[in-house]
Amino acid sequence: MFNRIGFILVLASLLSCSRSTDIISAPEKKVQRVSIQGLTVSGDDFESDIRAVTLLAYPNAQDLKNFSYDLAPKYANLLGAKFNNYRAEGFPESFLLSERASKQKLGISSALTPNEKYATIVNQIISIGFLRDSAFKQQLITEEVQLEIYSDIETLFEDLLFFPVIDEDGTYKLVADETTEEEGESFYDCEEYTDSVETLVVDNSTSSTKTSIENQCQSFDKASSQVEFLINQVYGLGEGYVLQLLDAVQKDIGRNFLTTTMAIDRDTDEYSQLTLSEDGNTVEELTLFVDINDKNGYNEYSLENGKIKNLKFYKGESGAKVLEFEMVTDLYTVKTKLGMSVMDYYDLRFVGDATFHYKDGQVREGVMKIEVNRASDDDWDF
Amino acid sequence: MKKCIFLAAMMTCFGVSAGNISGPIGLPGAKTLPKGVRNLSIKGVFAQGLEKYDGNGNSVSLADPFFQNLSFGNILSGTEDPKKQGEILAAMNKVGANESDSFGSATGQVNLDATVTVPVFAWGLTSKLTAAIAVPIIKTSLNVDTGVIHNNSSLYNQVVNELGYAPEKQEEFQDKMNSPVSEKLKEYGYKALRNEDETKLGDIKLVTKYKTFENKLNSVVVTGELTLPTGREEDLNKIVDLPGGDGQTDFGLSVNYDYYPMNWLTLSSQVSHTVQFADKQAKRVPFWRGSKLTPYIDENVDRDLGDLSSVQLAAQAKYLGFGFGTNYALQYKGGDKYTGTKFEKSWYDNIGKDTIQRMGSFTFSASYDTISLFRQKKFPVPLSLSVSHSVISSGKNVVKDPITALDFTMFF
Numbered sequence: 079m080f081n082r083i084g085f086i087l088v089l090a091s092l093l094s095c096s097r098s099t100d101i102i103s104a105p106e107k108k109v110q111r112v113s114i115q116g117l118t119v120s121g122d123d124f125e126s127d128i129r130a131v132t133l134l135a136y137p138n139a140q141d142l143k144n145f146s147y148d149l150a151p152k153y154a155n156l157l158g159a160k161f162n163n164y165r166a167e168g169f170p171e172s173f174l175l176s177e178r179a180s181k182q183k184l185g186i187s188s189a190l191t192p193n194e195k196y197a198t199i200v201n202q203i204i205s206i207g208f209l210r211d212s213a214f215k216q217q218l219i220t221e222e223v224q225l226e227i228y229s230d231i232e233t234l235f236e237d238l239l240f241f242p243v244i245d246e247d248g249t250y251k252l253v254a255d256e257t258t259e260e261e262g263e264s265f266y267d268c269e270e271y272t273d274s275v276e277t278l279v280v281d282n283s284t285s286s287t288k289t290s291i292e293n294q295c296q297s298f299d300k301a302s303s304q305v306e307f308l309i310n311q312v313y314g315l316g317e318g319y320v321l322q323l324l325d326a327v328q329k330d331i332g333r334n335f336l337t338t339t340m341a342i343d344r345d346t347d348e349y350s351q352l353t354l355s356e357d358g359n360t361v362e363e364l365t366l367f368v369d370i371n372d373k374n375g376y377n378e379y380s381l382e383n384g385k386i387k388n389l390k391f392y393k394g395e396s397g398a399k400v401l402e403f404e405m406v407t408d409l410y411t412v413k414t415k416l417g418m419s420v421m422d423y424y425d426l427r428f429v430g431d432a433t434f435h436y437k438d439g440q441v442r443e444g445v446m447k448i449e450v451n452r453a454s455d456d457d458w459d460f
Numbered sequence: 461m462k463k464c465i466f467l468a469a470m471m472t473c474f475g476v477s478a479g480n481i482s483g484p485i486g487l488p489g490a491k492t493l494p495k496g497v498r499n500l501s502i503k504g505v506f507a508q509g510l511e512k513y514d515g516n517g518n519s520v521s522l523a524d525p526f527f528q529n530l531s532f533g534n535i536l537s538g539t540e541d542p543k544k545q546g547e548i549l550a551a552m553n554k555v556g557a558n559e560s561d562s563f564g565s566a567t568g569q570v571n572l573d574a575t576v577t578v579p580v581f582a583w584g585l586t587s588k589l590t591a592a593i594a595v596p597i598i599k600t601s602l603n604v605d606t607g608v609i610h611n612n613s614s615l616y617n618q619v620v621n622e623l624g625y626a627p628e629k630q631e632e633f634q635d636k637m638n639s640p641v642s643e644k645l646k647e648y649g650y651k652a653l654r655n656e657d658e659t660k661l662g663d664i665k666l667v668t669k670y671k672t673f674e675n676k677l678n679s680v681v682v683t684g685e686l687t688l689p690t691g692r693e694e695d696l697n698k699i700v701d702l703p704g705g706d707g708q709t710d711f712g713l714s715v716n717y718d719y720y721p722m723n724w725l726t727l728s729s730q731v732s733h734t735v736q737f738a739d740k741q742a743k744r745v746p747f748w749r750g751s752k753l754t755p756y757i758d759e760n761v762d763r764d765l766g767d768l769s770s771v772q773l774a775a776q777a778k779y780l781g782f783g784f785g786t787n788y789a790l791q792y793k794g795g796d797k798y799t800g801t802k803f804e805k806s807w808y809d810n811i812g813k814d815t816i817q818r819m820g821s822f823t824f825s826a827s828y829d830t831i832s833l834f835r836q837k838k839f840p841v842p843l844s845l846s847v848s849h850s851v852i853s854s855g856k857n858v859v860k861d862p863i864t865a866l867d868f869t870m871f872f
Contacts, residue, residue: 101655104523104569106607109616111634114627139542157553176556193542200546205553211625398627417628429626443543 114396121354121362124426125451128350131366133405133412134320135335135434135444136200137327139192145330149185153319157182157205159312161216162304164223174212174312179205184319199323204445206316213312215423217305224301228267231294235265238287240275248276252284268295333436334371334409335444348376352428352450361391361401370407379405401428401448410436414446426450481791481858482507483821483850485865487774488730488787490681490716492671493584493871501580501869507862509572513855515814522859526568526606528751530640533559538644540747540755554622557615564610566640570700571603576662588671596662596691600702603655606641648755651697663691663705677720685712685734696744696757706765708739728774728787736765745803746810758802766794766815776825783827783846793817818856824849831871842871 137145158180162169173180184202186195239262243249251258265271272295280288324335353363365380379385385406394400399418404411413435416428432446485505493499514520521527528534532552536559539545552558577599582592610616616637623630636643645652666686673680691705714732721727743761746754769792776785796815798808829844846867852860 100571100603102569102571102603102605104526104605104607105567105609107564107609107611108638109610109613111638112617112620112630114630136543136546173556175553178556178558179553182553196542197545197549200543201549201553204547204550208550208554394628394631396627396631398631400628415628417626419625419627421624424625427625430628 114398119354119358119420119426121356121358123358123453124354125453126351126353126363127451128352128366129425129449129451130447131350131368131449132447133336133368133370133432133444134203134324134446135410135412135432135442136196136203137324137331137333137335138442139196141327141331141333142186142195142199143192145186145195145327146188147186147323147326149183150322153184153315155180156184156312156315156319157209159209159213159307161213161220161308162300163216164220164301174216175205175209179209186323199327202323203320206320210313210316211424213308213316217308217313218423220301220304220308224298224305227294227298227301231267231298234290234294235267235271239264240271240278243279246277248274249279250275250277251279252287253281268298271295328371333440333442335442336371348378350448352448358399359391361389364389364403366405370409372407372409374408377407379407400430408437410434412444412446416446416448424449425452481768481770481793481817481819483819483852483863484772484787484789484823484848485850485863486846486848486867487776487785487823487825488716488728488772489726489774489776490671490679490718490728492588492590492669492681493582495584495587497584497871499580499582499869499871501582501867503576503578503580503868504866505574505576505578506864506866507572507574507576507859509570509574509859509861511860513852513858513860515816515857519860521570522572523568523570523604525752526566526570526641528566528640529562530564530566530608530637531560531562532557534750537748538751538753551619551622555615555618561612561615563612563616563637564608567607567609568641569603569605569607572702573601574702575599578662582667590669592667592669594665594667596664596704597659598662598691598702598704599657599659601657602700602702604653604700606639606653608638608640610637644753645699648753649697650699650753651695653700658702660692660704661690664688679716679718679720681716681718683712683714683716683732685714686710687712687734693741696742699753706736707741708737708763708765710734710736712768724777724779726774726776726778728772728776730770730772730774732768732770734768736767738762738764743798743811745800745807747803747807749810749813752810756803756807758800760802761798761800761808761811764797766796766817768793774823778827781829781832783825783829785823785825785827787823787825789819789821789823791817791819791821814857816856817858818854819852819858820854821850821852823851827867844869 157175159174160171161174163172186198190198238252240250240252241254241258241262243251243258254260254262263274265274271291278288321336328335348367350367351363351365352361354360355362363381364386365378365382366386367376367378369376381387381389387404387406389403391399391401394417401416401418402414404413412432414430414432416430419427419429421427426449428448430446432444434442434444436442485503509522511519512522512524514524532548536545536548539548576596578594578596580592580594582590584590619633620630623633642652666688667683669681669683671679671681687710689705689707689709692703693705693707694701694703712732712734714730716728716730719727740760741763742757742759743763744752744754745756745758745761746752747756770789772787772789774785774787776783794816796812798811799805800808825846825848827844827846830839831842831844833839834842848865848867850863852858852862
């Protein structure tokens with residue numbers, strides 16, 4: 079009996095032998111990772127005044143359950159806004175955002191599910207943020223181009239005299255003769271020129287000058303129009319859409335969602351400030367004057383008065399600097415984690431996620447952005 | 461990525477678990493033990509998992525669920541947070557990408573070796589009634605690896621560039637693109653994938669066989685099987701897991717018929733049906749049909765696993781203790797049904813996706829026993845040794861790889 083059992087146990091051990099399976103590797107081919115360079119900036123590189131603060135909470139699916147928003151006609155083509163790219167040959171027309179974005183409709187349809195409305199609002203707000211950034215950048219580029227054109231115009235007009243034709247108001251010639259006054263007039267820019275000159279009479283020797291003047295002035299006007307378009311029709315309209323959209327949600331459910339401010343009246347001391355130390359490793363001051371839409375107007379939130387607290391400024395895992403802090407208001411406490419970046423045209427920015435803890439216990443996710451102008455054109459080190 | 465529940469099918473050999481179907485081990489037969497006779501047998505089952513039949517009956521790699529196109533469309537569908545969906549849509553607007561634009565694909569590789577040892581003790585209580593208990597011990601060796609293939613570097617770099625205003629998001633994007641499966645597992649609270657060798661108890665089976673009819677040419681046996689939920693249940697936090705059992709009780713009934721046209725030839729048939737009783741279980745509930753990865757857990761999901769049915773036809777020839785046999789089995793398992801109230805109804809349907817199983821298999825066996833020699837007092841011990849090899853000829857949602865089994869039995 080025991081021999082039989084022993085025999086079974088031996089065989090059982092043989093039968094229960096197993097082997098470890100082969101070590102394997104899955105197929106792999108990766109794009110080379112882009113390393114995020116940690117910036118070394120000095121506090122001296124940037125102004126202390128904050129150019130803009132944006133604090134925005136997204137309404138969530140529950141908030142949007144019964145919400146819909148009809149689009150006003152003026153916003154219909156906002157995402158499809160185009161510009162002339164002055165840095166490309168021939169100044170081609172391009173979308174500020176993309177062709178894909180141009181096909182999207184703003185507004186919130188009642189046919190969407192609450193989660194879809196949430197995703198749509200986040201998409202629209204961020205996309206308009208990108209659009210405004212793009213418009214801001216192109217505005218600055220266009221203004222640079224305007225400056226160049228203006229400089230060329232100044233040079234052109236510098237050497238020119240315009241001789242009024244006698245008894246013909248508004249008519250001028252570039253060369254004095256028996257039909258013109260002896261003394262010529264100078265114009266400094268296109269505006270002066272167009273205000274005075276209705277007709278410029280030219281001959282073969284001066285027609286090219288007239289063409290140059292007209293071309294330069296047209297280019298300048300076109301650039302001016304683009305700047306105006308970008309500021310009012312894109313940048314301003316984009317902000318208007320987001321404000322009105324979130325205002326509509328706020329009225330629907332009675333919760334504040336948006337705070338945004340530019341640096342205000344510099345004649346007073348009440349302007350938002352962010353001061354970096356000279357070595358760029360410490361935030362020495364953070365003061366925000368913002369109106370959180372609680373009907374109390376602008377209020378100060380600072381390290382000094384304790385309404386900004388738990389501030390940390392450190393190098394994150396990515397190598398980029400991270401600014402974390404809490405801001406305590408009468409409506410909510412917002413906790414933020416903002417990544418620092420320095421980019422052409424945008425200068426110094428802190429952008430990242432924000433979590434809003436409302437006094438009634440509700441929590442909303444959102445974003446925060448702090449923007450600071452560069453103090454000089456000096457290069458910074460990486 | 462789909463959880464590899466089909467891997468559990470490898471474990472549904474005798475007495476392991478009745479959750480899923482797999483290739484048969486051995487041949488069916490309408491035999492019981494004589495009164496007072498006992499046997500102790502050890503069954504060893506060896507299997508390797510490399511390929512399976514998918515829902516359309518096509519042969520695919522076991523790691524097929526890991527292969528996921530990293531298109532914006534799939535990334536969106538696989539994101540459950542509406543805020544993150546909004547961020548992805550905005551990124552698509554920024555770079556001008558459509559849902560079909562893709563960064564590449566996630567890849568994977570899964571290798572599995574499994575050995576199941578099943579000690580079975582059977583006792584002939586009467587000349588017609590035999591009772592048995594089977595206690596499966598499962599040893600598994602699992603190697604798993606995931607990877608990614610990027611085939612659109614310009615889109616990748618464009619997105620990285622556009623995220624320059626938020627360096628943390630640049631880093632997050634690159635982390636997710638470089639290890640899409642690992643990052644998703646981390647985000648959803650799963651344990652990290654790792655190679656594992658494990659030994660565990662399976663579902664214990666209690667069997668009674670009753671011979672309802674027997675004469676010189678025929679024999680009919682009715683078998684009742686009760687599968688107890690003794691095996692380790694699946695770990696919710698493992699995307700690739702090989703549980704010992706499915707955590708619920710099953711009852712199976714089968715009828716075996718043997719025909720003995722000649723004293724060396726046996727023709728066998730078996731019809732069986734196993735009911736998997738409904739129960740409640742904690743489950744992860746996928747929000748997207750395209751992947752079983754999900755952060756959502758419902759502790760009280762009503763589960764009704766599909767019942768199992770099979771038909772087998774076999775023939776075995778025996779002479780002087782040597783036996784050779786062959787068997788064809790057709791097996792079917794109904795789809796699993798899951799319902800609950802914590803999340804949307806359609807999400808629960810996603811759990812039961814691809815759980816209808818079908819399998820056609822051939823089994824070839826060879827055996828030798830010393831029973832006749834023992835009777836003639838020419839051998840001290842009555843024992844038998846058999847080896848069988850099952851080949852899966854067709855299937856749906858079942859492992860394709862063959863199974864080899866050894867069966868050693870001693871009578872006393």
